[in-house]
Amino acid sequence: MVKICCIGAGYVGGPTMAVIALKCPKIEVVVVDIFEPRIIAWNSDQLPIYEPGLDDVVKQCRGKNLFFSKDVEKHVAEADIVFVSVNTPTKTQGLGAGKAADLTYWESAARMIADVSKSDKIVVEKSTVPVKTAEAIEKILTHNSKGINFQILSNPEFLAEGTAIQDLFKPDRVLIGGRETPEGQKAIQALKDVYAHWVPAERIICTNLWSAELSKLAANAFLAQRISSVNAMSALCEATGADVSQVSHAIGKDTRIGPKFLNASVGFGGSCFQKDILNLVYICECNGLTEVANYWKQVVQVNEYQKTRFVNRVVSSMFNTVSGKKIAILGFAFKKDTGDTRETPAIGVCRGLLGDKAILSIYDPQVPQEQIQRDLSMHKSELDKPPHLRPVSAIAIEQVTCVRDAYEATKGAHGICVLTEWDEFKTLDYQKIYNDMQKPAFVFDGRNVMDVDKLRQIGFIVYSIGKPLDAWLKDMPAVA
Numbered sequence: 001m002v003k004i005c006c007i008g009a010g011y012v013g014g015p016t017m018a019v020i021a022l023k024c025p026k027i028e029v030v031v032v033d034i035f036e037p038r039i040i041a042w043n044s045d046q047l048p049i050y051e052p053g054l055d056d057v058v059k060q061c062r063g064k065n066l067f068f069s070k071d072v073e074k075h076v077a078e079a080d081i082v083f084v085s086v087n088t089p090t091k092t093q094g095l096g097a098g099k100a101a102d103l104t105y106w107e108s109a110a111r112m113i114a115d116v117s118k119s120d121k122i123v124v125e126k127s128t129v130p131v132k133t134a135e136a137i138e139k140i141l142t143h144n145s146k147g148i149n150f151q152i153l154s155n156p157e158f159l160a161e162g163t164a165i166q167d168l169f170k171p172d173r174v175l176i177g178g179r180e181t182p183e184g185q186k187a188i189q190a191l192k193d194v195y196a197h198w199v200p201a202e203r204i205i206c207t208n209l210w211s212a213e214l215s216k217l218a219a220n221a222f223l224a225q226r227i228s229s230v231n232a233m234s235a236l237c238e239a240t241g242a243d244v245s246q247v248s249h250a251i252g253k254d255t256r257i258g259p260k261f262l263n264a265s266v267g268f269g270g271s272c273f274q275k276d277i278l279n280l281v282y283i284c285e286c287n288g289l290t291e292v293a294n295y296w297k298q299v300v301q302v303n304e305y306q307k308t309r310f311v312n313r314v315v316s317s318m319f320n321t322v323s324g325k326k327i328a329i330l331g332f333a334f335k336k337d338t339g340d341t342r343e344t345p346a347i348g349v350c351r352g353l354l355g356d357k358a359i360l361s362i363y364d365p366q367v368p369q370e371q372i373q374r375d376l377s378m379h380k381s382e383l384d385k386p387p388h389l390r391p392v393s394a395i396a397i398e399q400v401t402c403v404r405d406a407y408e409a410t411k412g413a414h415g416i417c418v419l420t421e422w423d424e425f426k427t428l429d430y431q432k433i434y435n436d437m438q439k440p441a442f443v444f445d446g447r448n449v450m451d452v453d454k455l456r457q458i459g460f461i462v463y464s465i466g467k468p469l470d471a472w473l474k475d476m477p478a479v480a
Ligand SMILES: NC(=O)c1ccc[n+]([C@@H]2O[C@H](COP(=O)([O-])OP(=O)(O)OC[C@H]3O[C@@H](n4cnc5c(N)ncnc54)[C@H](O)[C@@H]3O)[C@@H](O)[C@H]2O)c1
Pocket: 007, 008, 009, 010, 011, 012, 013, 032, 033, 034, 035, 038, 072, 085, 086, 087, 088, 105, 106, 108, 109, 126, 127, 128, 129, 157, 158, 159, 160, 161, 271, 272, 386
């Protein structure tokens, strides 16, 4: 029986390994992590991450051929294939701080593999890493190998949170990069055989190591670039009376452009886009490609601009101050169907409003209060650390309360900011909400999911990103 061990039981390691176990009943899969509470949660009824369909998959194979363990060294030693799916956040200190990927967790995992291995292994880069990481990892493994043969493969993951299970069941492609030697090709074939249990052969792409590593960064840069492009257009739409949804629809009909990833928003979030683009920028700079670095840097800068623009709209619409005013925040996760808040635009928007002394009442169906308080009070460099390395207590922010439903959040509020596109926000009783709010009552839709005409009929003053402005908002222009 082939044995797989995956180091890192996070958003990627957990779901990907659960799907491999489900689709390959003859393979034993063990997911290991040094953060014990996560392992305990994976072995309980309350999984550590919220992901539609995940519970079902885990229930079908946990205890049969899928296991979660904190016994990292034992399972690595026994495995034929070791996936490394540890976090690779942006470096916060030292050379490349603020841009380069922090490979501390990766390096310590590689050293541990070298230390405990007693048999040949295929080591698979699942984490998103800088180009040429495989070369560095090879050096660590071979310098400590005691005659053991390690083959390194790059197999970046393309799942998106909220749709992880369907993305894993039907991936657009699986990418495997390896050495162009006979041993390298044999290792590629072994990993291909795993995916071939459910992925059609034409969707499994094999490349050299560096193409696979770079393709992952390139894919995220291209996706994020589309969002920044449409968000940049949204500012121009507001200035000219064009409607960004109509523009997106019109350009997306061009089959060369396509309709996806053209939704204007308060900005992209998530643990990947910003980190991976900054990593790409750093790699370009290290290779002396200043113009290329500046091109990609602009994608992140437009994203920051979009968040600032949103905050400025809120404040300027409300007579240029939100001091002491209750603002309801609907949605805190970086997108719907996840409880993940890493790099969520809600953090920037809330901090901006708190900076103008607003009183925030926050509701998100999947994000617990402690997480929101921690996100708003911690320094960014602390948030990038894995949970077990973060300071234990975060100072609660007095101006913030987290509540259990949207009605409580909006009661007595002056304005509502919709920051995540949760489906339940579309079907709320907005007449009741309006009746219970201060007047004039504002809605700032950061996701373009509200029925604007209906809200205006009720009496709300509504701002939607990239849409023709209410007369009220035209008179109160925001300076970005
Ligand atoms: N989150 C996504 O949607 C997504 C999608 C594609 C790729 N990625 C990439 O996958 C990687 C993992 O992302 P994630 O979101 O799953 O991260 P995560 O923080 O949720 O999980 C990483 C886990 O690795 C564990 N870990 C760190 N060092 C370890 C070690 N030495 N031994 C054992 N466990 C260790 C941590 O405790 C943590 O639980 C990153 O490189 C990320 O860029 C993420």
